[in-house]
Amino acid sequence: MSTISQARSIGLPLMNIVRFKGAPILHQLYLEEQLLRTSSENWCVINDGTNIPTIVMGISGKPSELLEVRSVLQDQVPVVRRFSGGGTVIVDHGTLFVTFICNKNAVPGVQPYPQPIMSWSSTLYNEVFQGIGHFHLRENDYVFGNRKFGGNAQSITKNRWVHHTSFLWDYEARNMAYLKLPMRTPKYRLARDHEEFVCRMKDFLSREAFIDRTLKAVGTQFSVRPIQSEASSVPHDATFQHSTTMLTKQELEAALPSQSETYELQRF
Amino acid sequence: MALRMWASSTANALRVSCAAKSSLSPAFCLSRCFSTVLDGLKYASSHEWVKHEGAVATIGITDHAQDHLGEVVFVELPEPGGSVSKGGSFGAVESVKATSDVNSPISGEIVEVNTKLSEAPGLINSSPYENGWMIKVKPSSPSELESLMGPKEYTKFCEEEDAAH
Numbered sequence: 001m002s003t004i005s006q007a008r009s010i011g012l013p014l015m016n017i018v019r020f021k022g023a024p025i026l027h028q029l030y031l032e033e034q035l036l037r038t039s040s041e042n043w044c045v046i047n048d049g050t051n052i053p054t055i056v057m058g059i060s061g062k063p064s065e066l067l068e069v070r071s072v073l074q075d076q077v078p079v080v081r082r083f084s085g086g087g088t089v090i091v092d093h094g095t096l097f098v099t100f101i102c103n104k105n106a107v108p109g110v111q112p113y114p115q116p117i118m119s120w121s122s123t124l125y126n127e128v129f130q131g132i133g134h135f136h137l138r139e140n141d142y143v144f145g146n147r148k149f150g151g152n153a154q155s156i157t158k159n160r161w162v163h164h165t166s167f168l169w170d171y172e173a174r175n176m177a178y179l180k181l182p183m184r185t186p187k188y189r190l191a192r193d194h195e196e197f198v199c200r201m202k203d204f205l206s207r208e209a210f211i212d213r214t215l216k217a218v219g220t221q222f223s224v225r226p227i228q229s230e231a232s233s234v235p236h237d238a239t240f241q242h243s244t245t246m247l248t249k250q251e252l253e254a255a256l257p258s259q260s261e262t263y264e265l266q267r268f
Numbered sequence: 269m270a271l272r273m274w275a276s277s278t279a280n281a282l283r284v285s286c287a288a289k290s291s292l293s294p295a296f297c298l299s300r301c302f303s304t305v306l307d308g309l310k311y312a313s314s315h316e317w318v319k320h321e322g323a324v325a326t327i328g329i330t331d332h333a334q335d336h337l338g339e340v341v342f343v344e345l346p347e348p349g350g351s352v353s354k355g356g357s358f359g360a361v362e363s364v365k366a367t368s369d370v371n372s373p374i375s376g377e378i379v380e381v382n383t384k385l386s387e388a389p390g391l392i393n394s395s396p397y398e399n400g401w402m403i404k405v406k407p408s409s410p411s412e413l414e415s416l417m418g419p420k421e422y423t424k425f426c427e428e429e430d431a432a433h
Binding site: 058059060084086087109111114115153154156158 | 357
């Protein structure tokens with residue numbers, strides 16, 4: 001590191017950076033919750049794609065309301081309920097994940113509540129996407145123009161918080177068919193269907209450029225320390241009680257509409 | 269009697285009219301924090317309140333907390349019969365994109381849980397001190413209540429916290 005950048009980083013809070021490529025989303029979420037609840041340091045977790053297409057719901061997600069359960073079961077798509085709030089996504093190798101796990105005092109002026117954290121994250125990503133695609137935070141989504149390409153969710157404890165984002169670098173349109181239109185949608189969505197509402201980040205910049213720009217932006221606020229994912233400082237405690245769960249086949253089957261409900265639907 | 273100053277926002281005006289009908293007496297509200305703080309309750313620095321009546325203490329989150337969290341869409345609560353520890357998490361609220369831990373200001377045994385919150389989580393927003401209560405606890409160490417903040421102290425705490433950010 002140059003003398004100037006060393007001088008700049010003095011006095012900045014430390015941010016450990018852990019990078020994965022293609023890590024299973026369940027493992028990523030397990031790690032994030034464990035870091036939230038058992039670490040006292042700040043972490044940035046970057047996962048460049050995930051290996052298996054997986055549906056990820058928020059903590060209160062109900063499969064019957066959010067998913068086309070019959071298709072999900074038929075095609076054996078894994079379904080995860082994560083420890084943070086927010087909506088449902090289907091993630092795969094085209095999804096880029098960036099997560100910040102911070103002490104509440106790590107970012108000056110940011111109270112540990114949803115809106116201040118979201119606002120802080122948008123200022124960081126404003127730097128990342130400077131000059132690219134008319135980026136901004138729209139309600140709780142990252143958009144280029146009025147098309148969403150990044151979704152956010154958070155989990156907040158007494159002294160720490162997680163803010164994680166899934167970026168649609170690319171996606172398979174047919175995978176969106178597993179998801180129902182949610183009951184809660186942002187106002188700016190209007191009545192647009194999925195293809196009209198979202199866009200692909202790959203139309204704006206490469207994966208490498210995005211990750212490099214993100215790391216650079218993080219480096220303006222934190223003293224960055226890269227950590228190997230296998231390092232002992234990265235917790236892998238098998239006894240930790242995770243809130244994130246993979247739904248079982250039985251749980252998904254229980255969410256199927258009943259025979260009488262199906263008949264009623266068919267009548268109309 | 270403490271000076272009563274109510275915040276000017278419409279939402280707070282609605283909360284004022286609900287509180288005025290209740291058995292709890294509103295203490296005062298600093299216009300800077302735009303939140304209601306009630307007399308007769310004790311408060312934790314993590315923004316939960318406790319109302320101790322006889323053998324039972326009722327716990328919920330404050331008006332300041334619900335205002336900062338936004339619309340509550342889901343509440344995760346423990347089962348009766350379990351225990352809580354002072355400062356420990358006993359549940360969570362989900363507001364739009366975030367889950368937030370709710371921490372118990374005191375230790376004790378959970379004797380009742382507000383089951384209405386599963387169907388109407390928004391009670392936490394509309395009535396944080398009354399219908400939005402979360403758990404009732406039999407305190408195991410009543411002296412823990414003494415270390416909590418009173419209404420004036422908590423109001424000042426909210427003001428300082430908001431001013432620092």
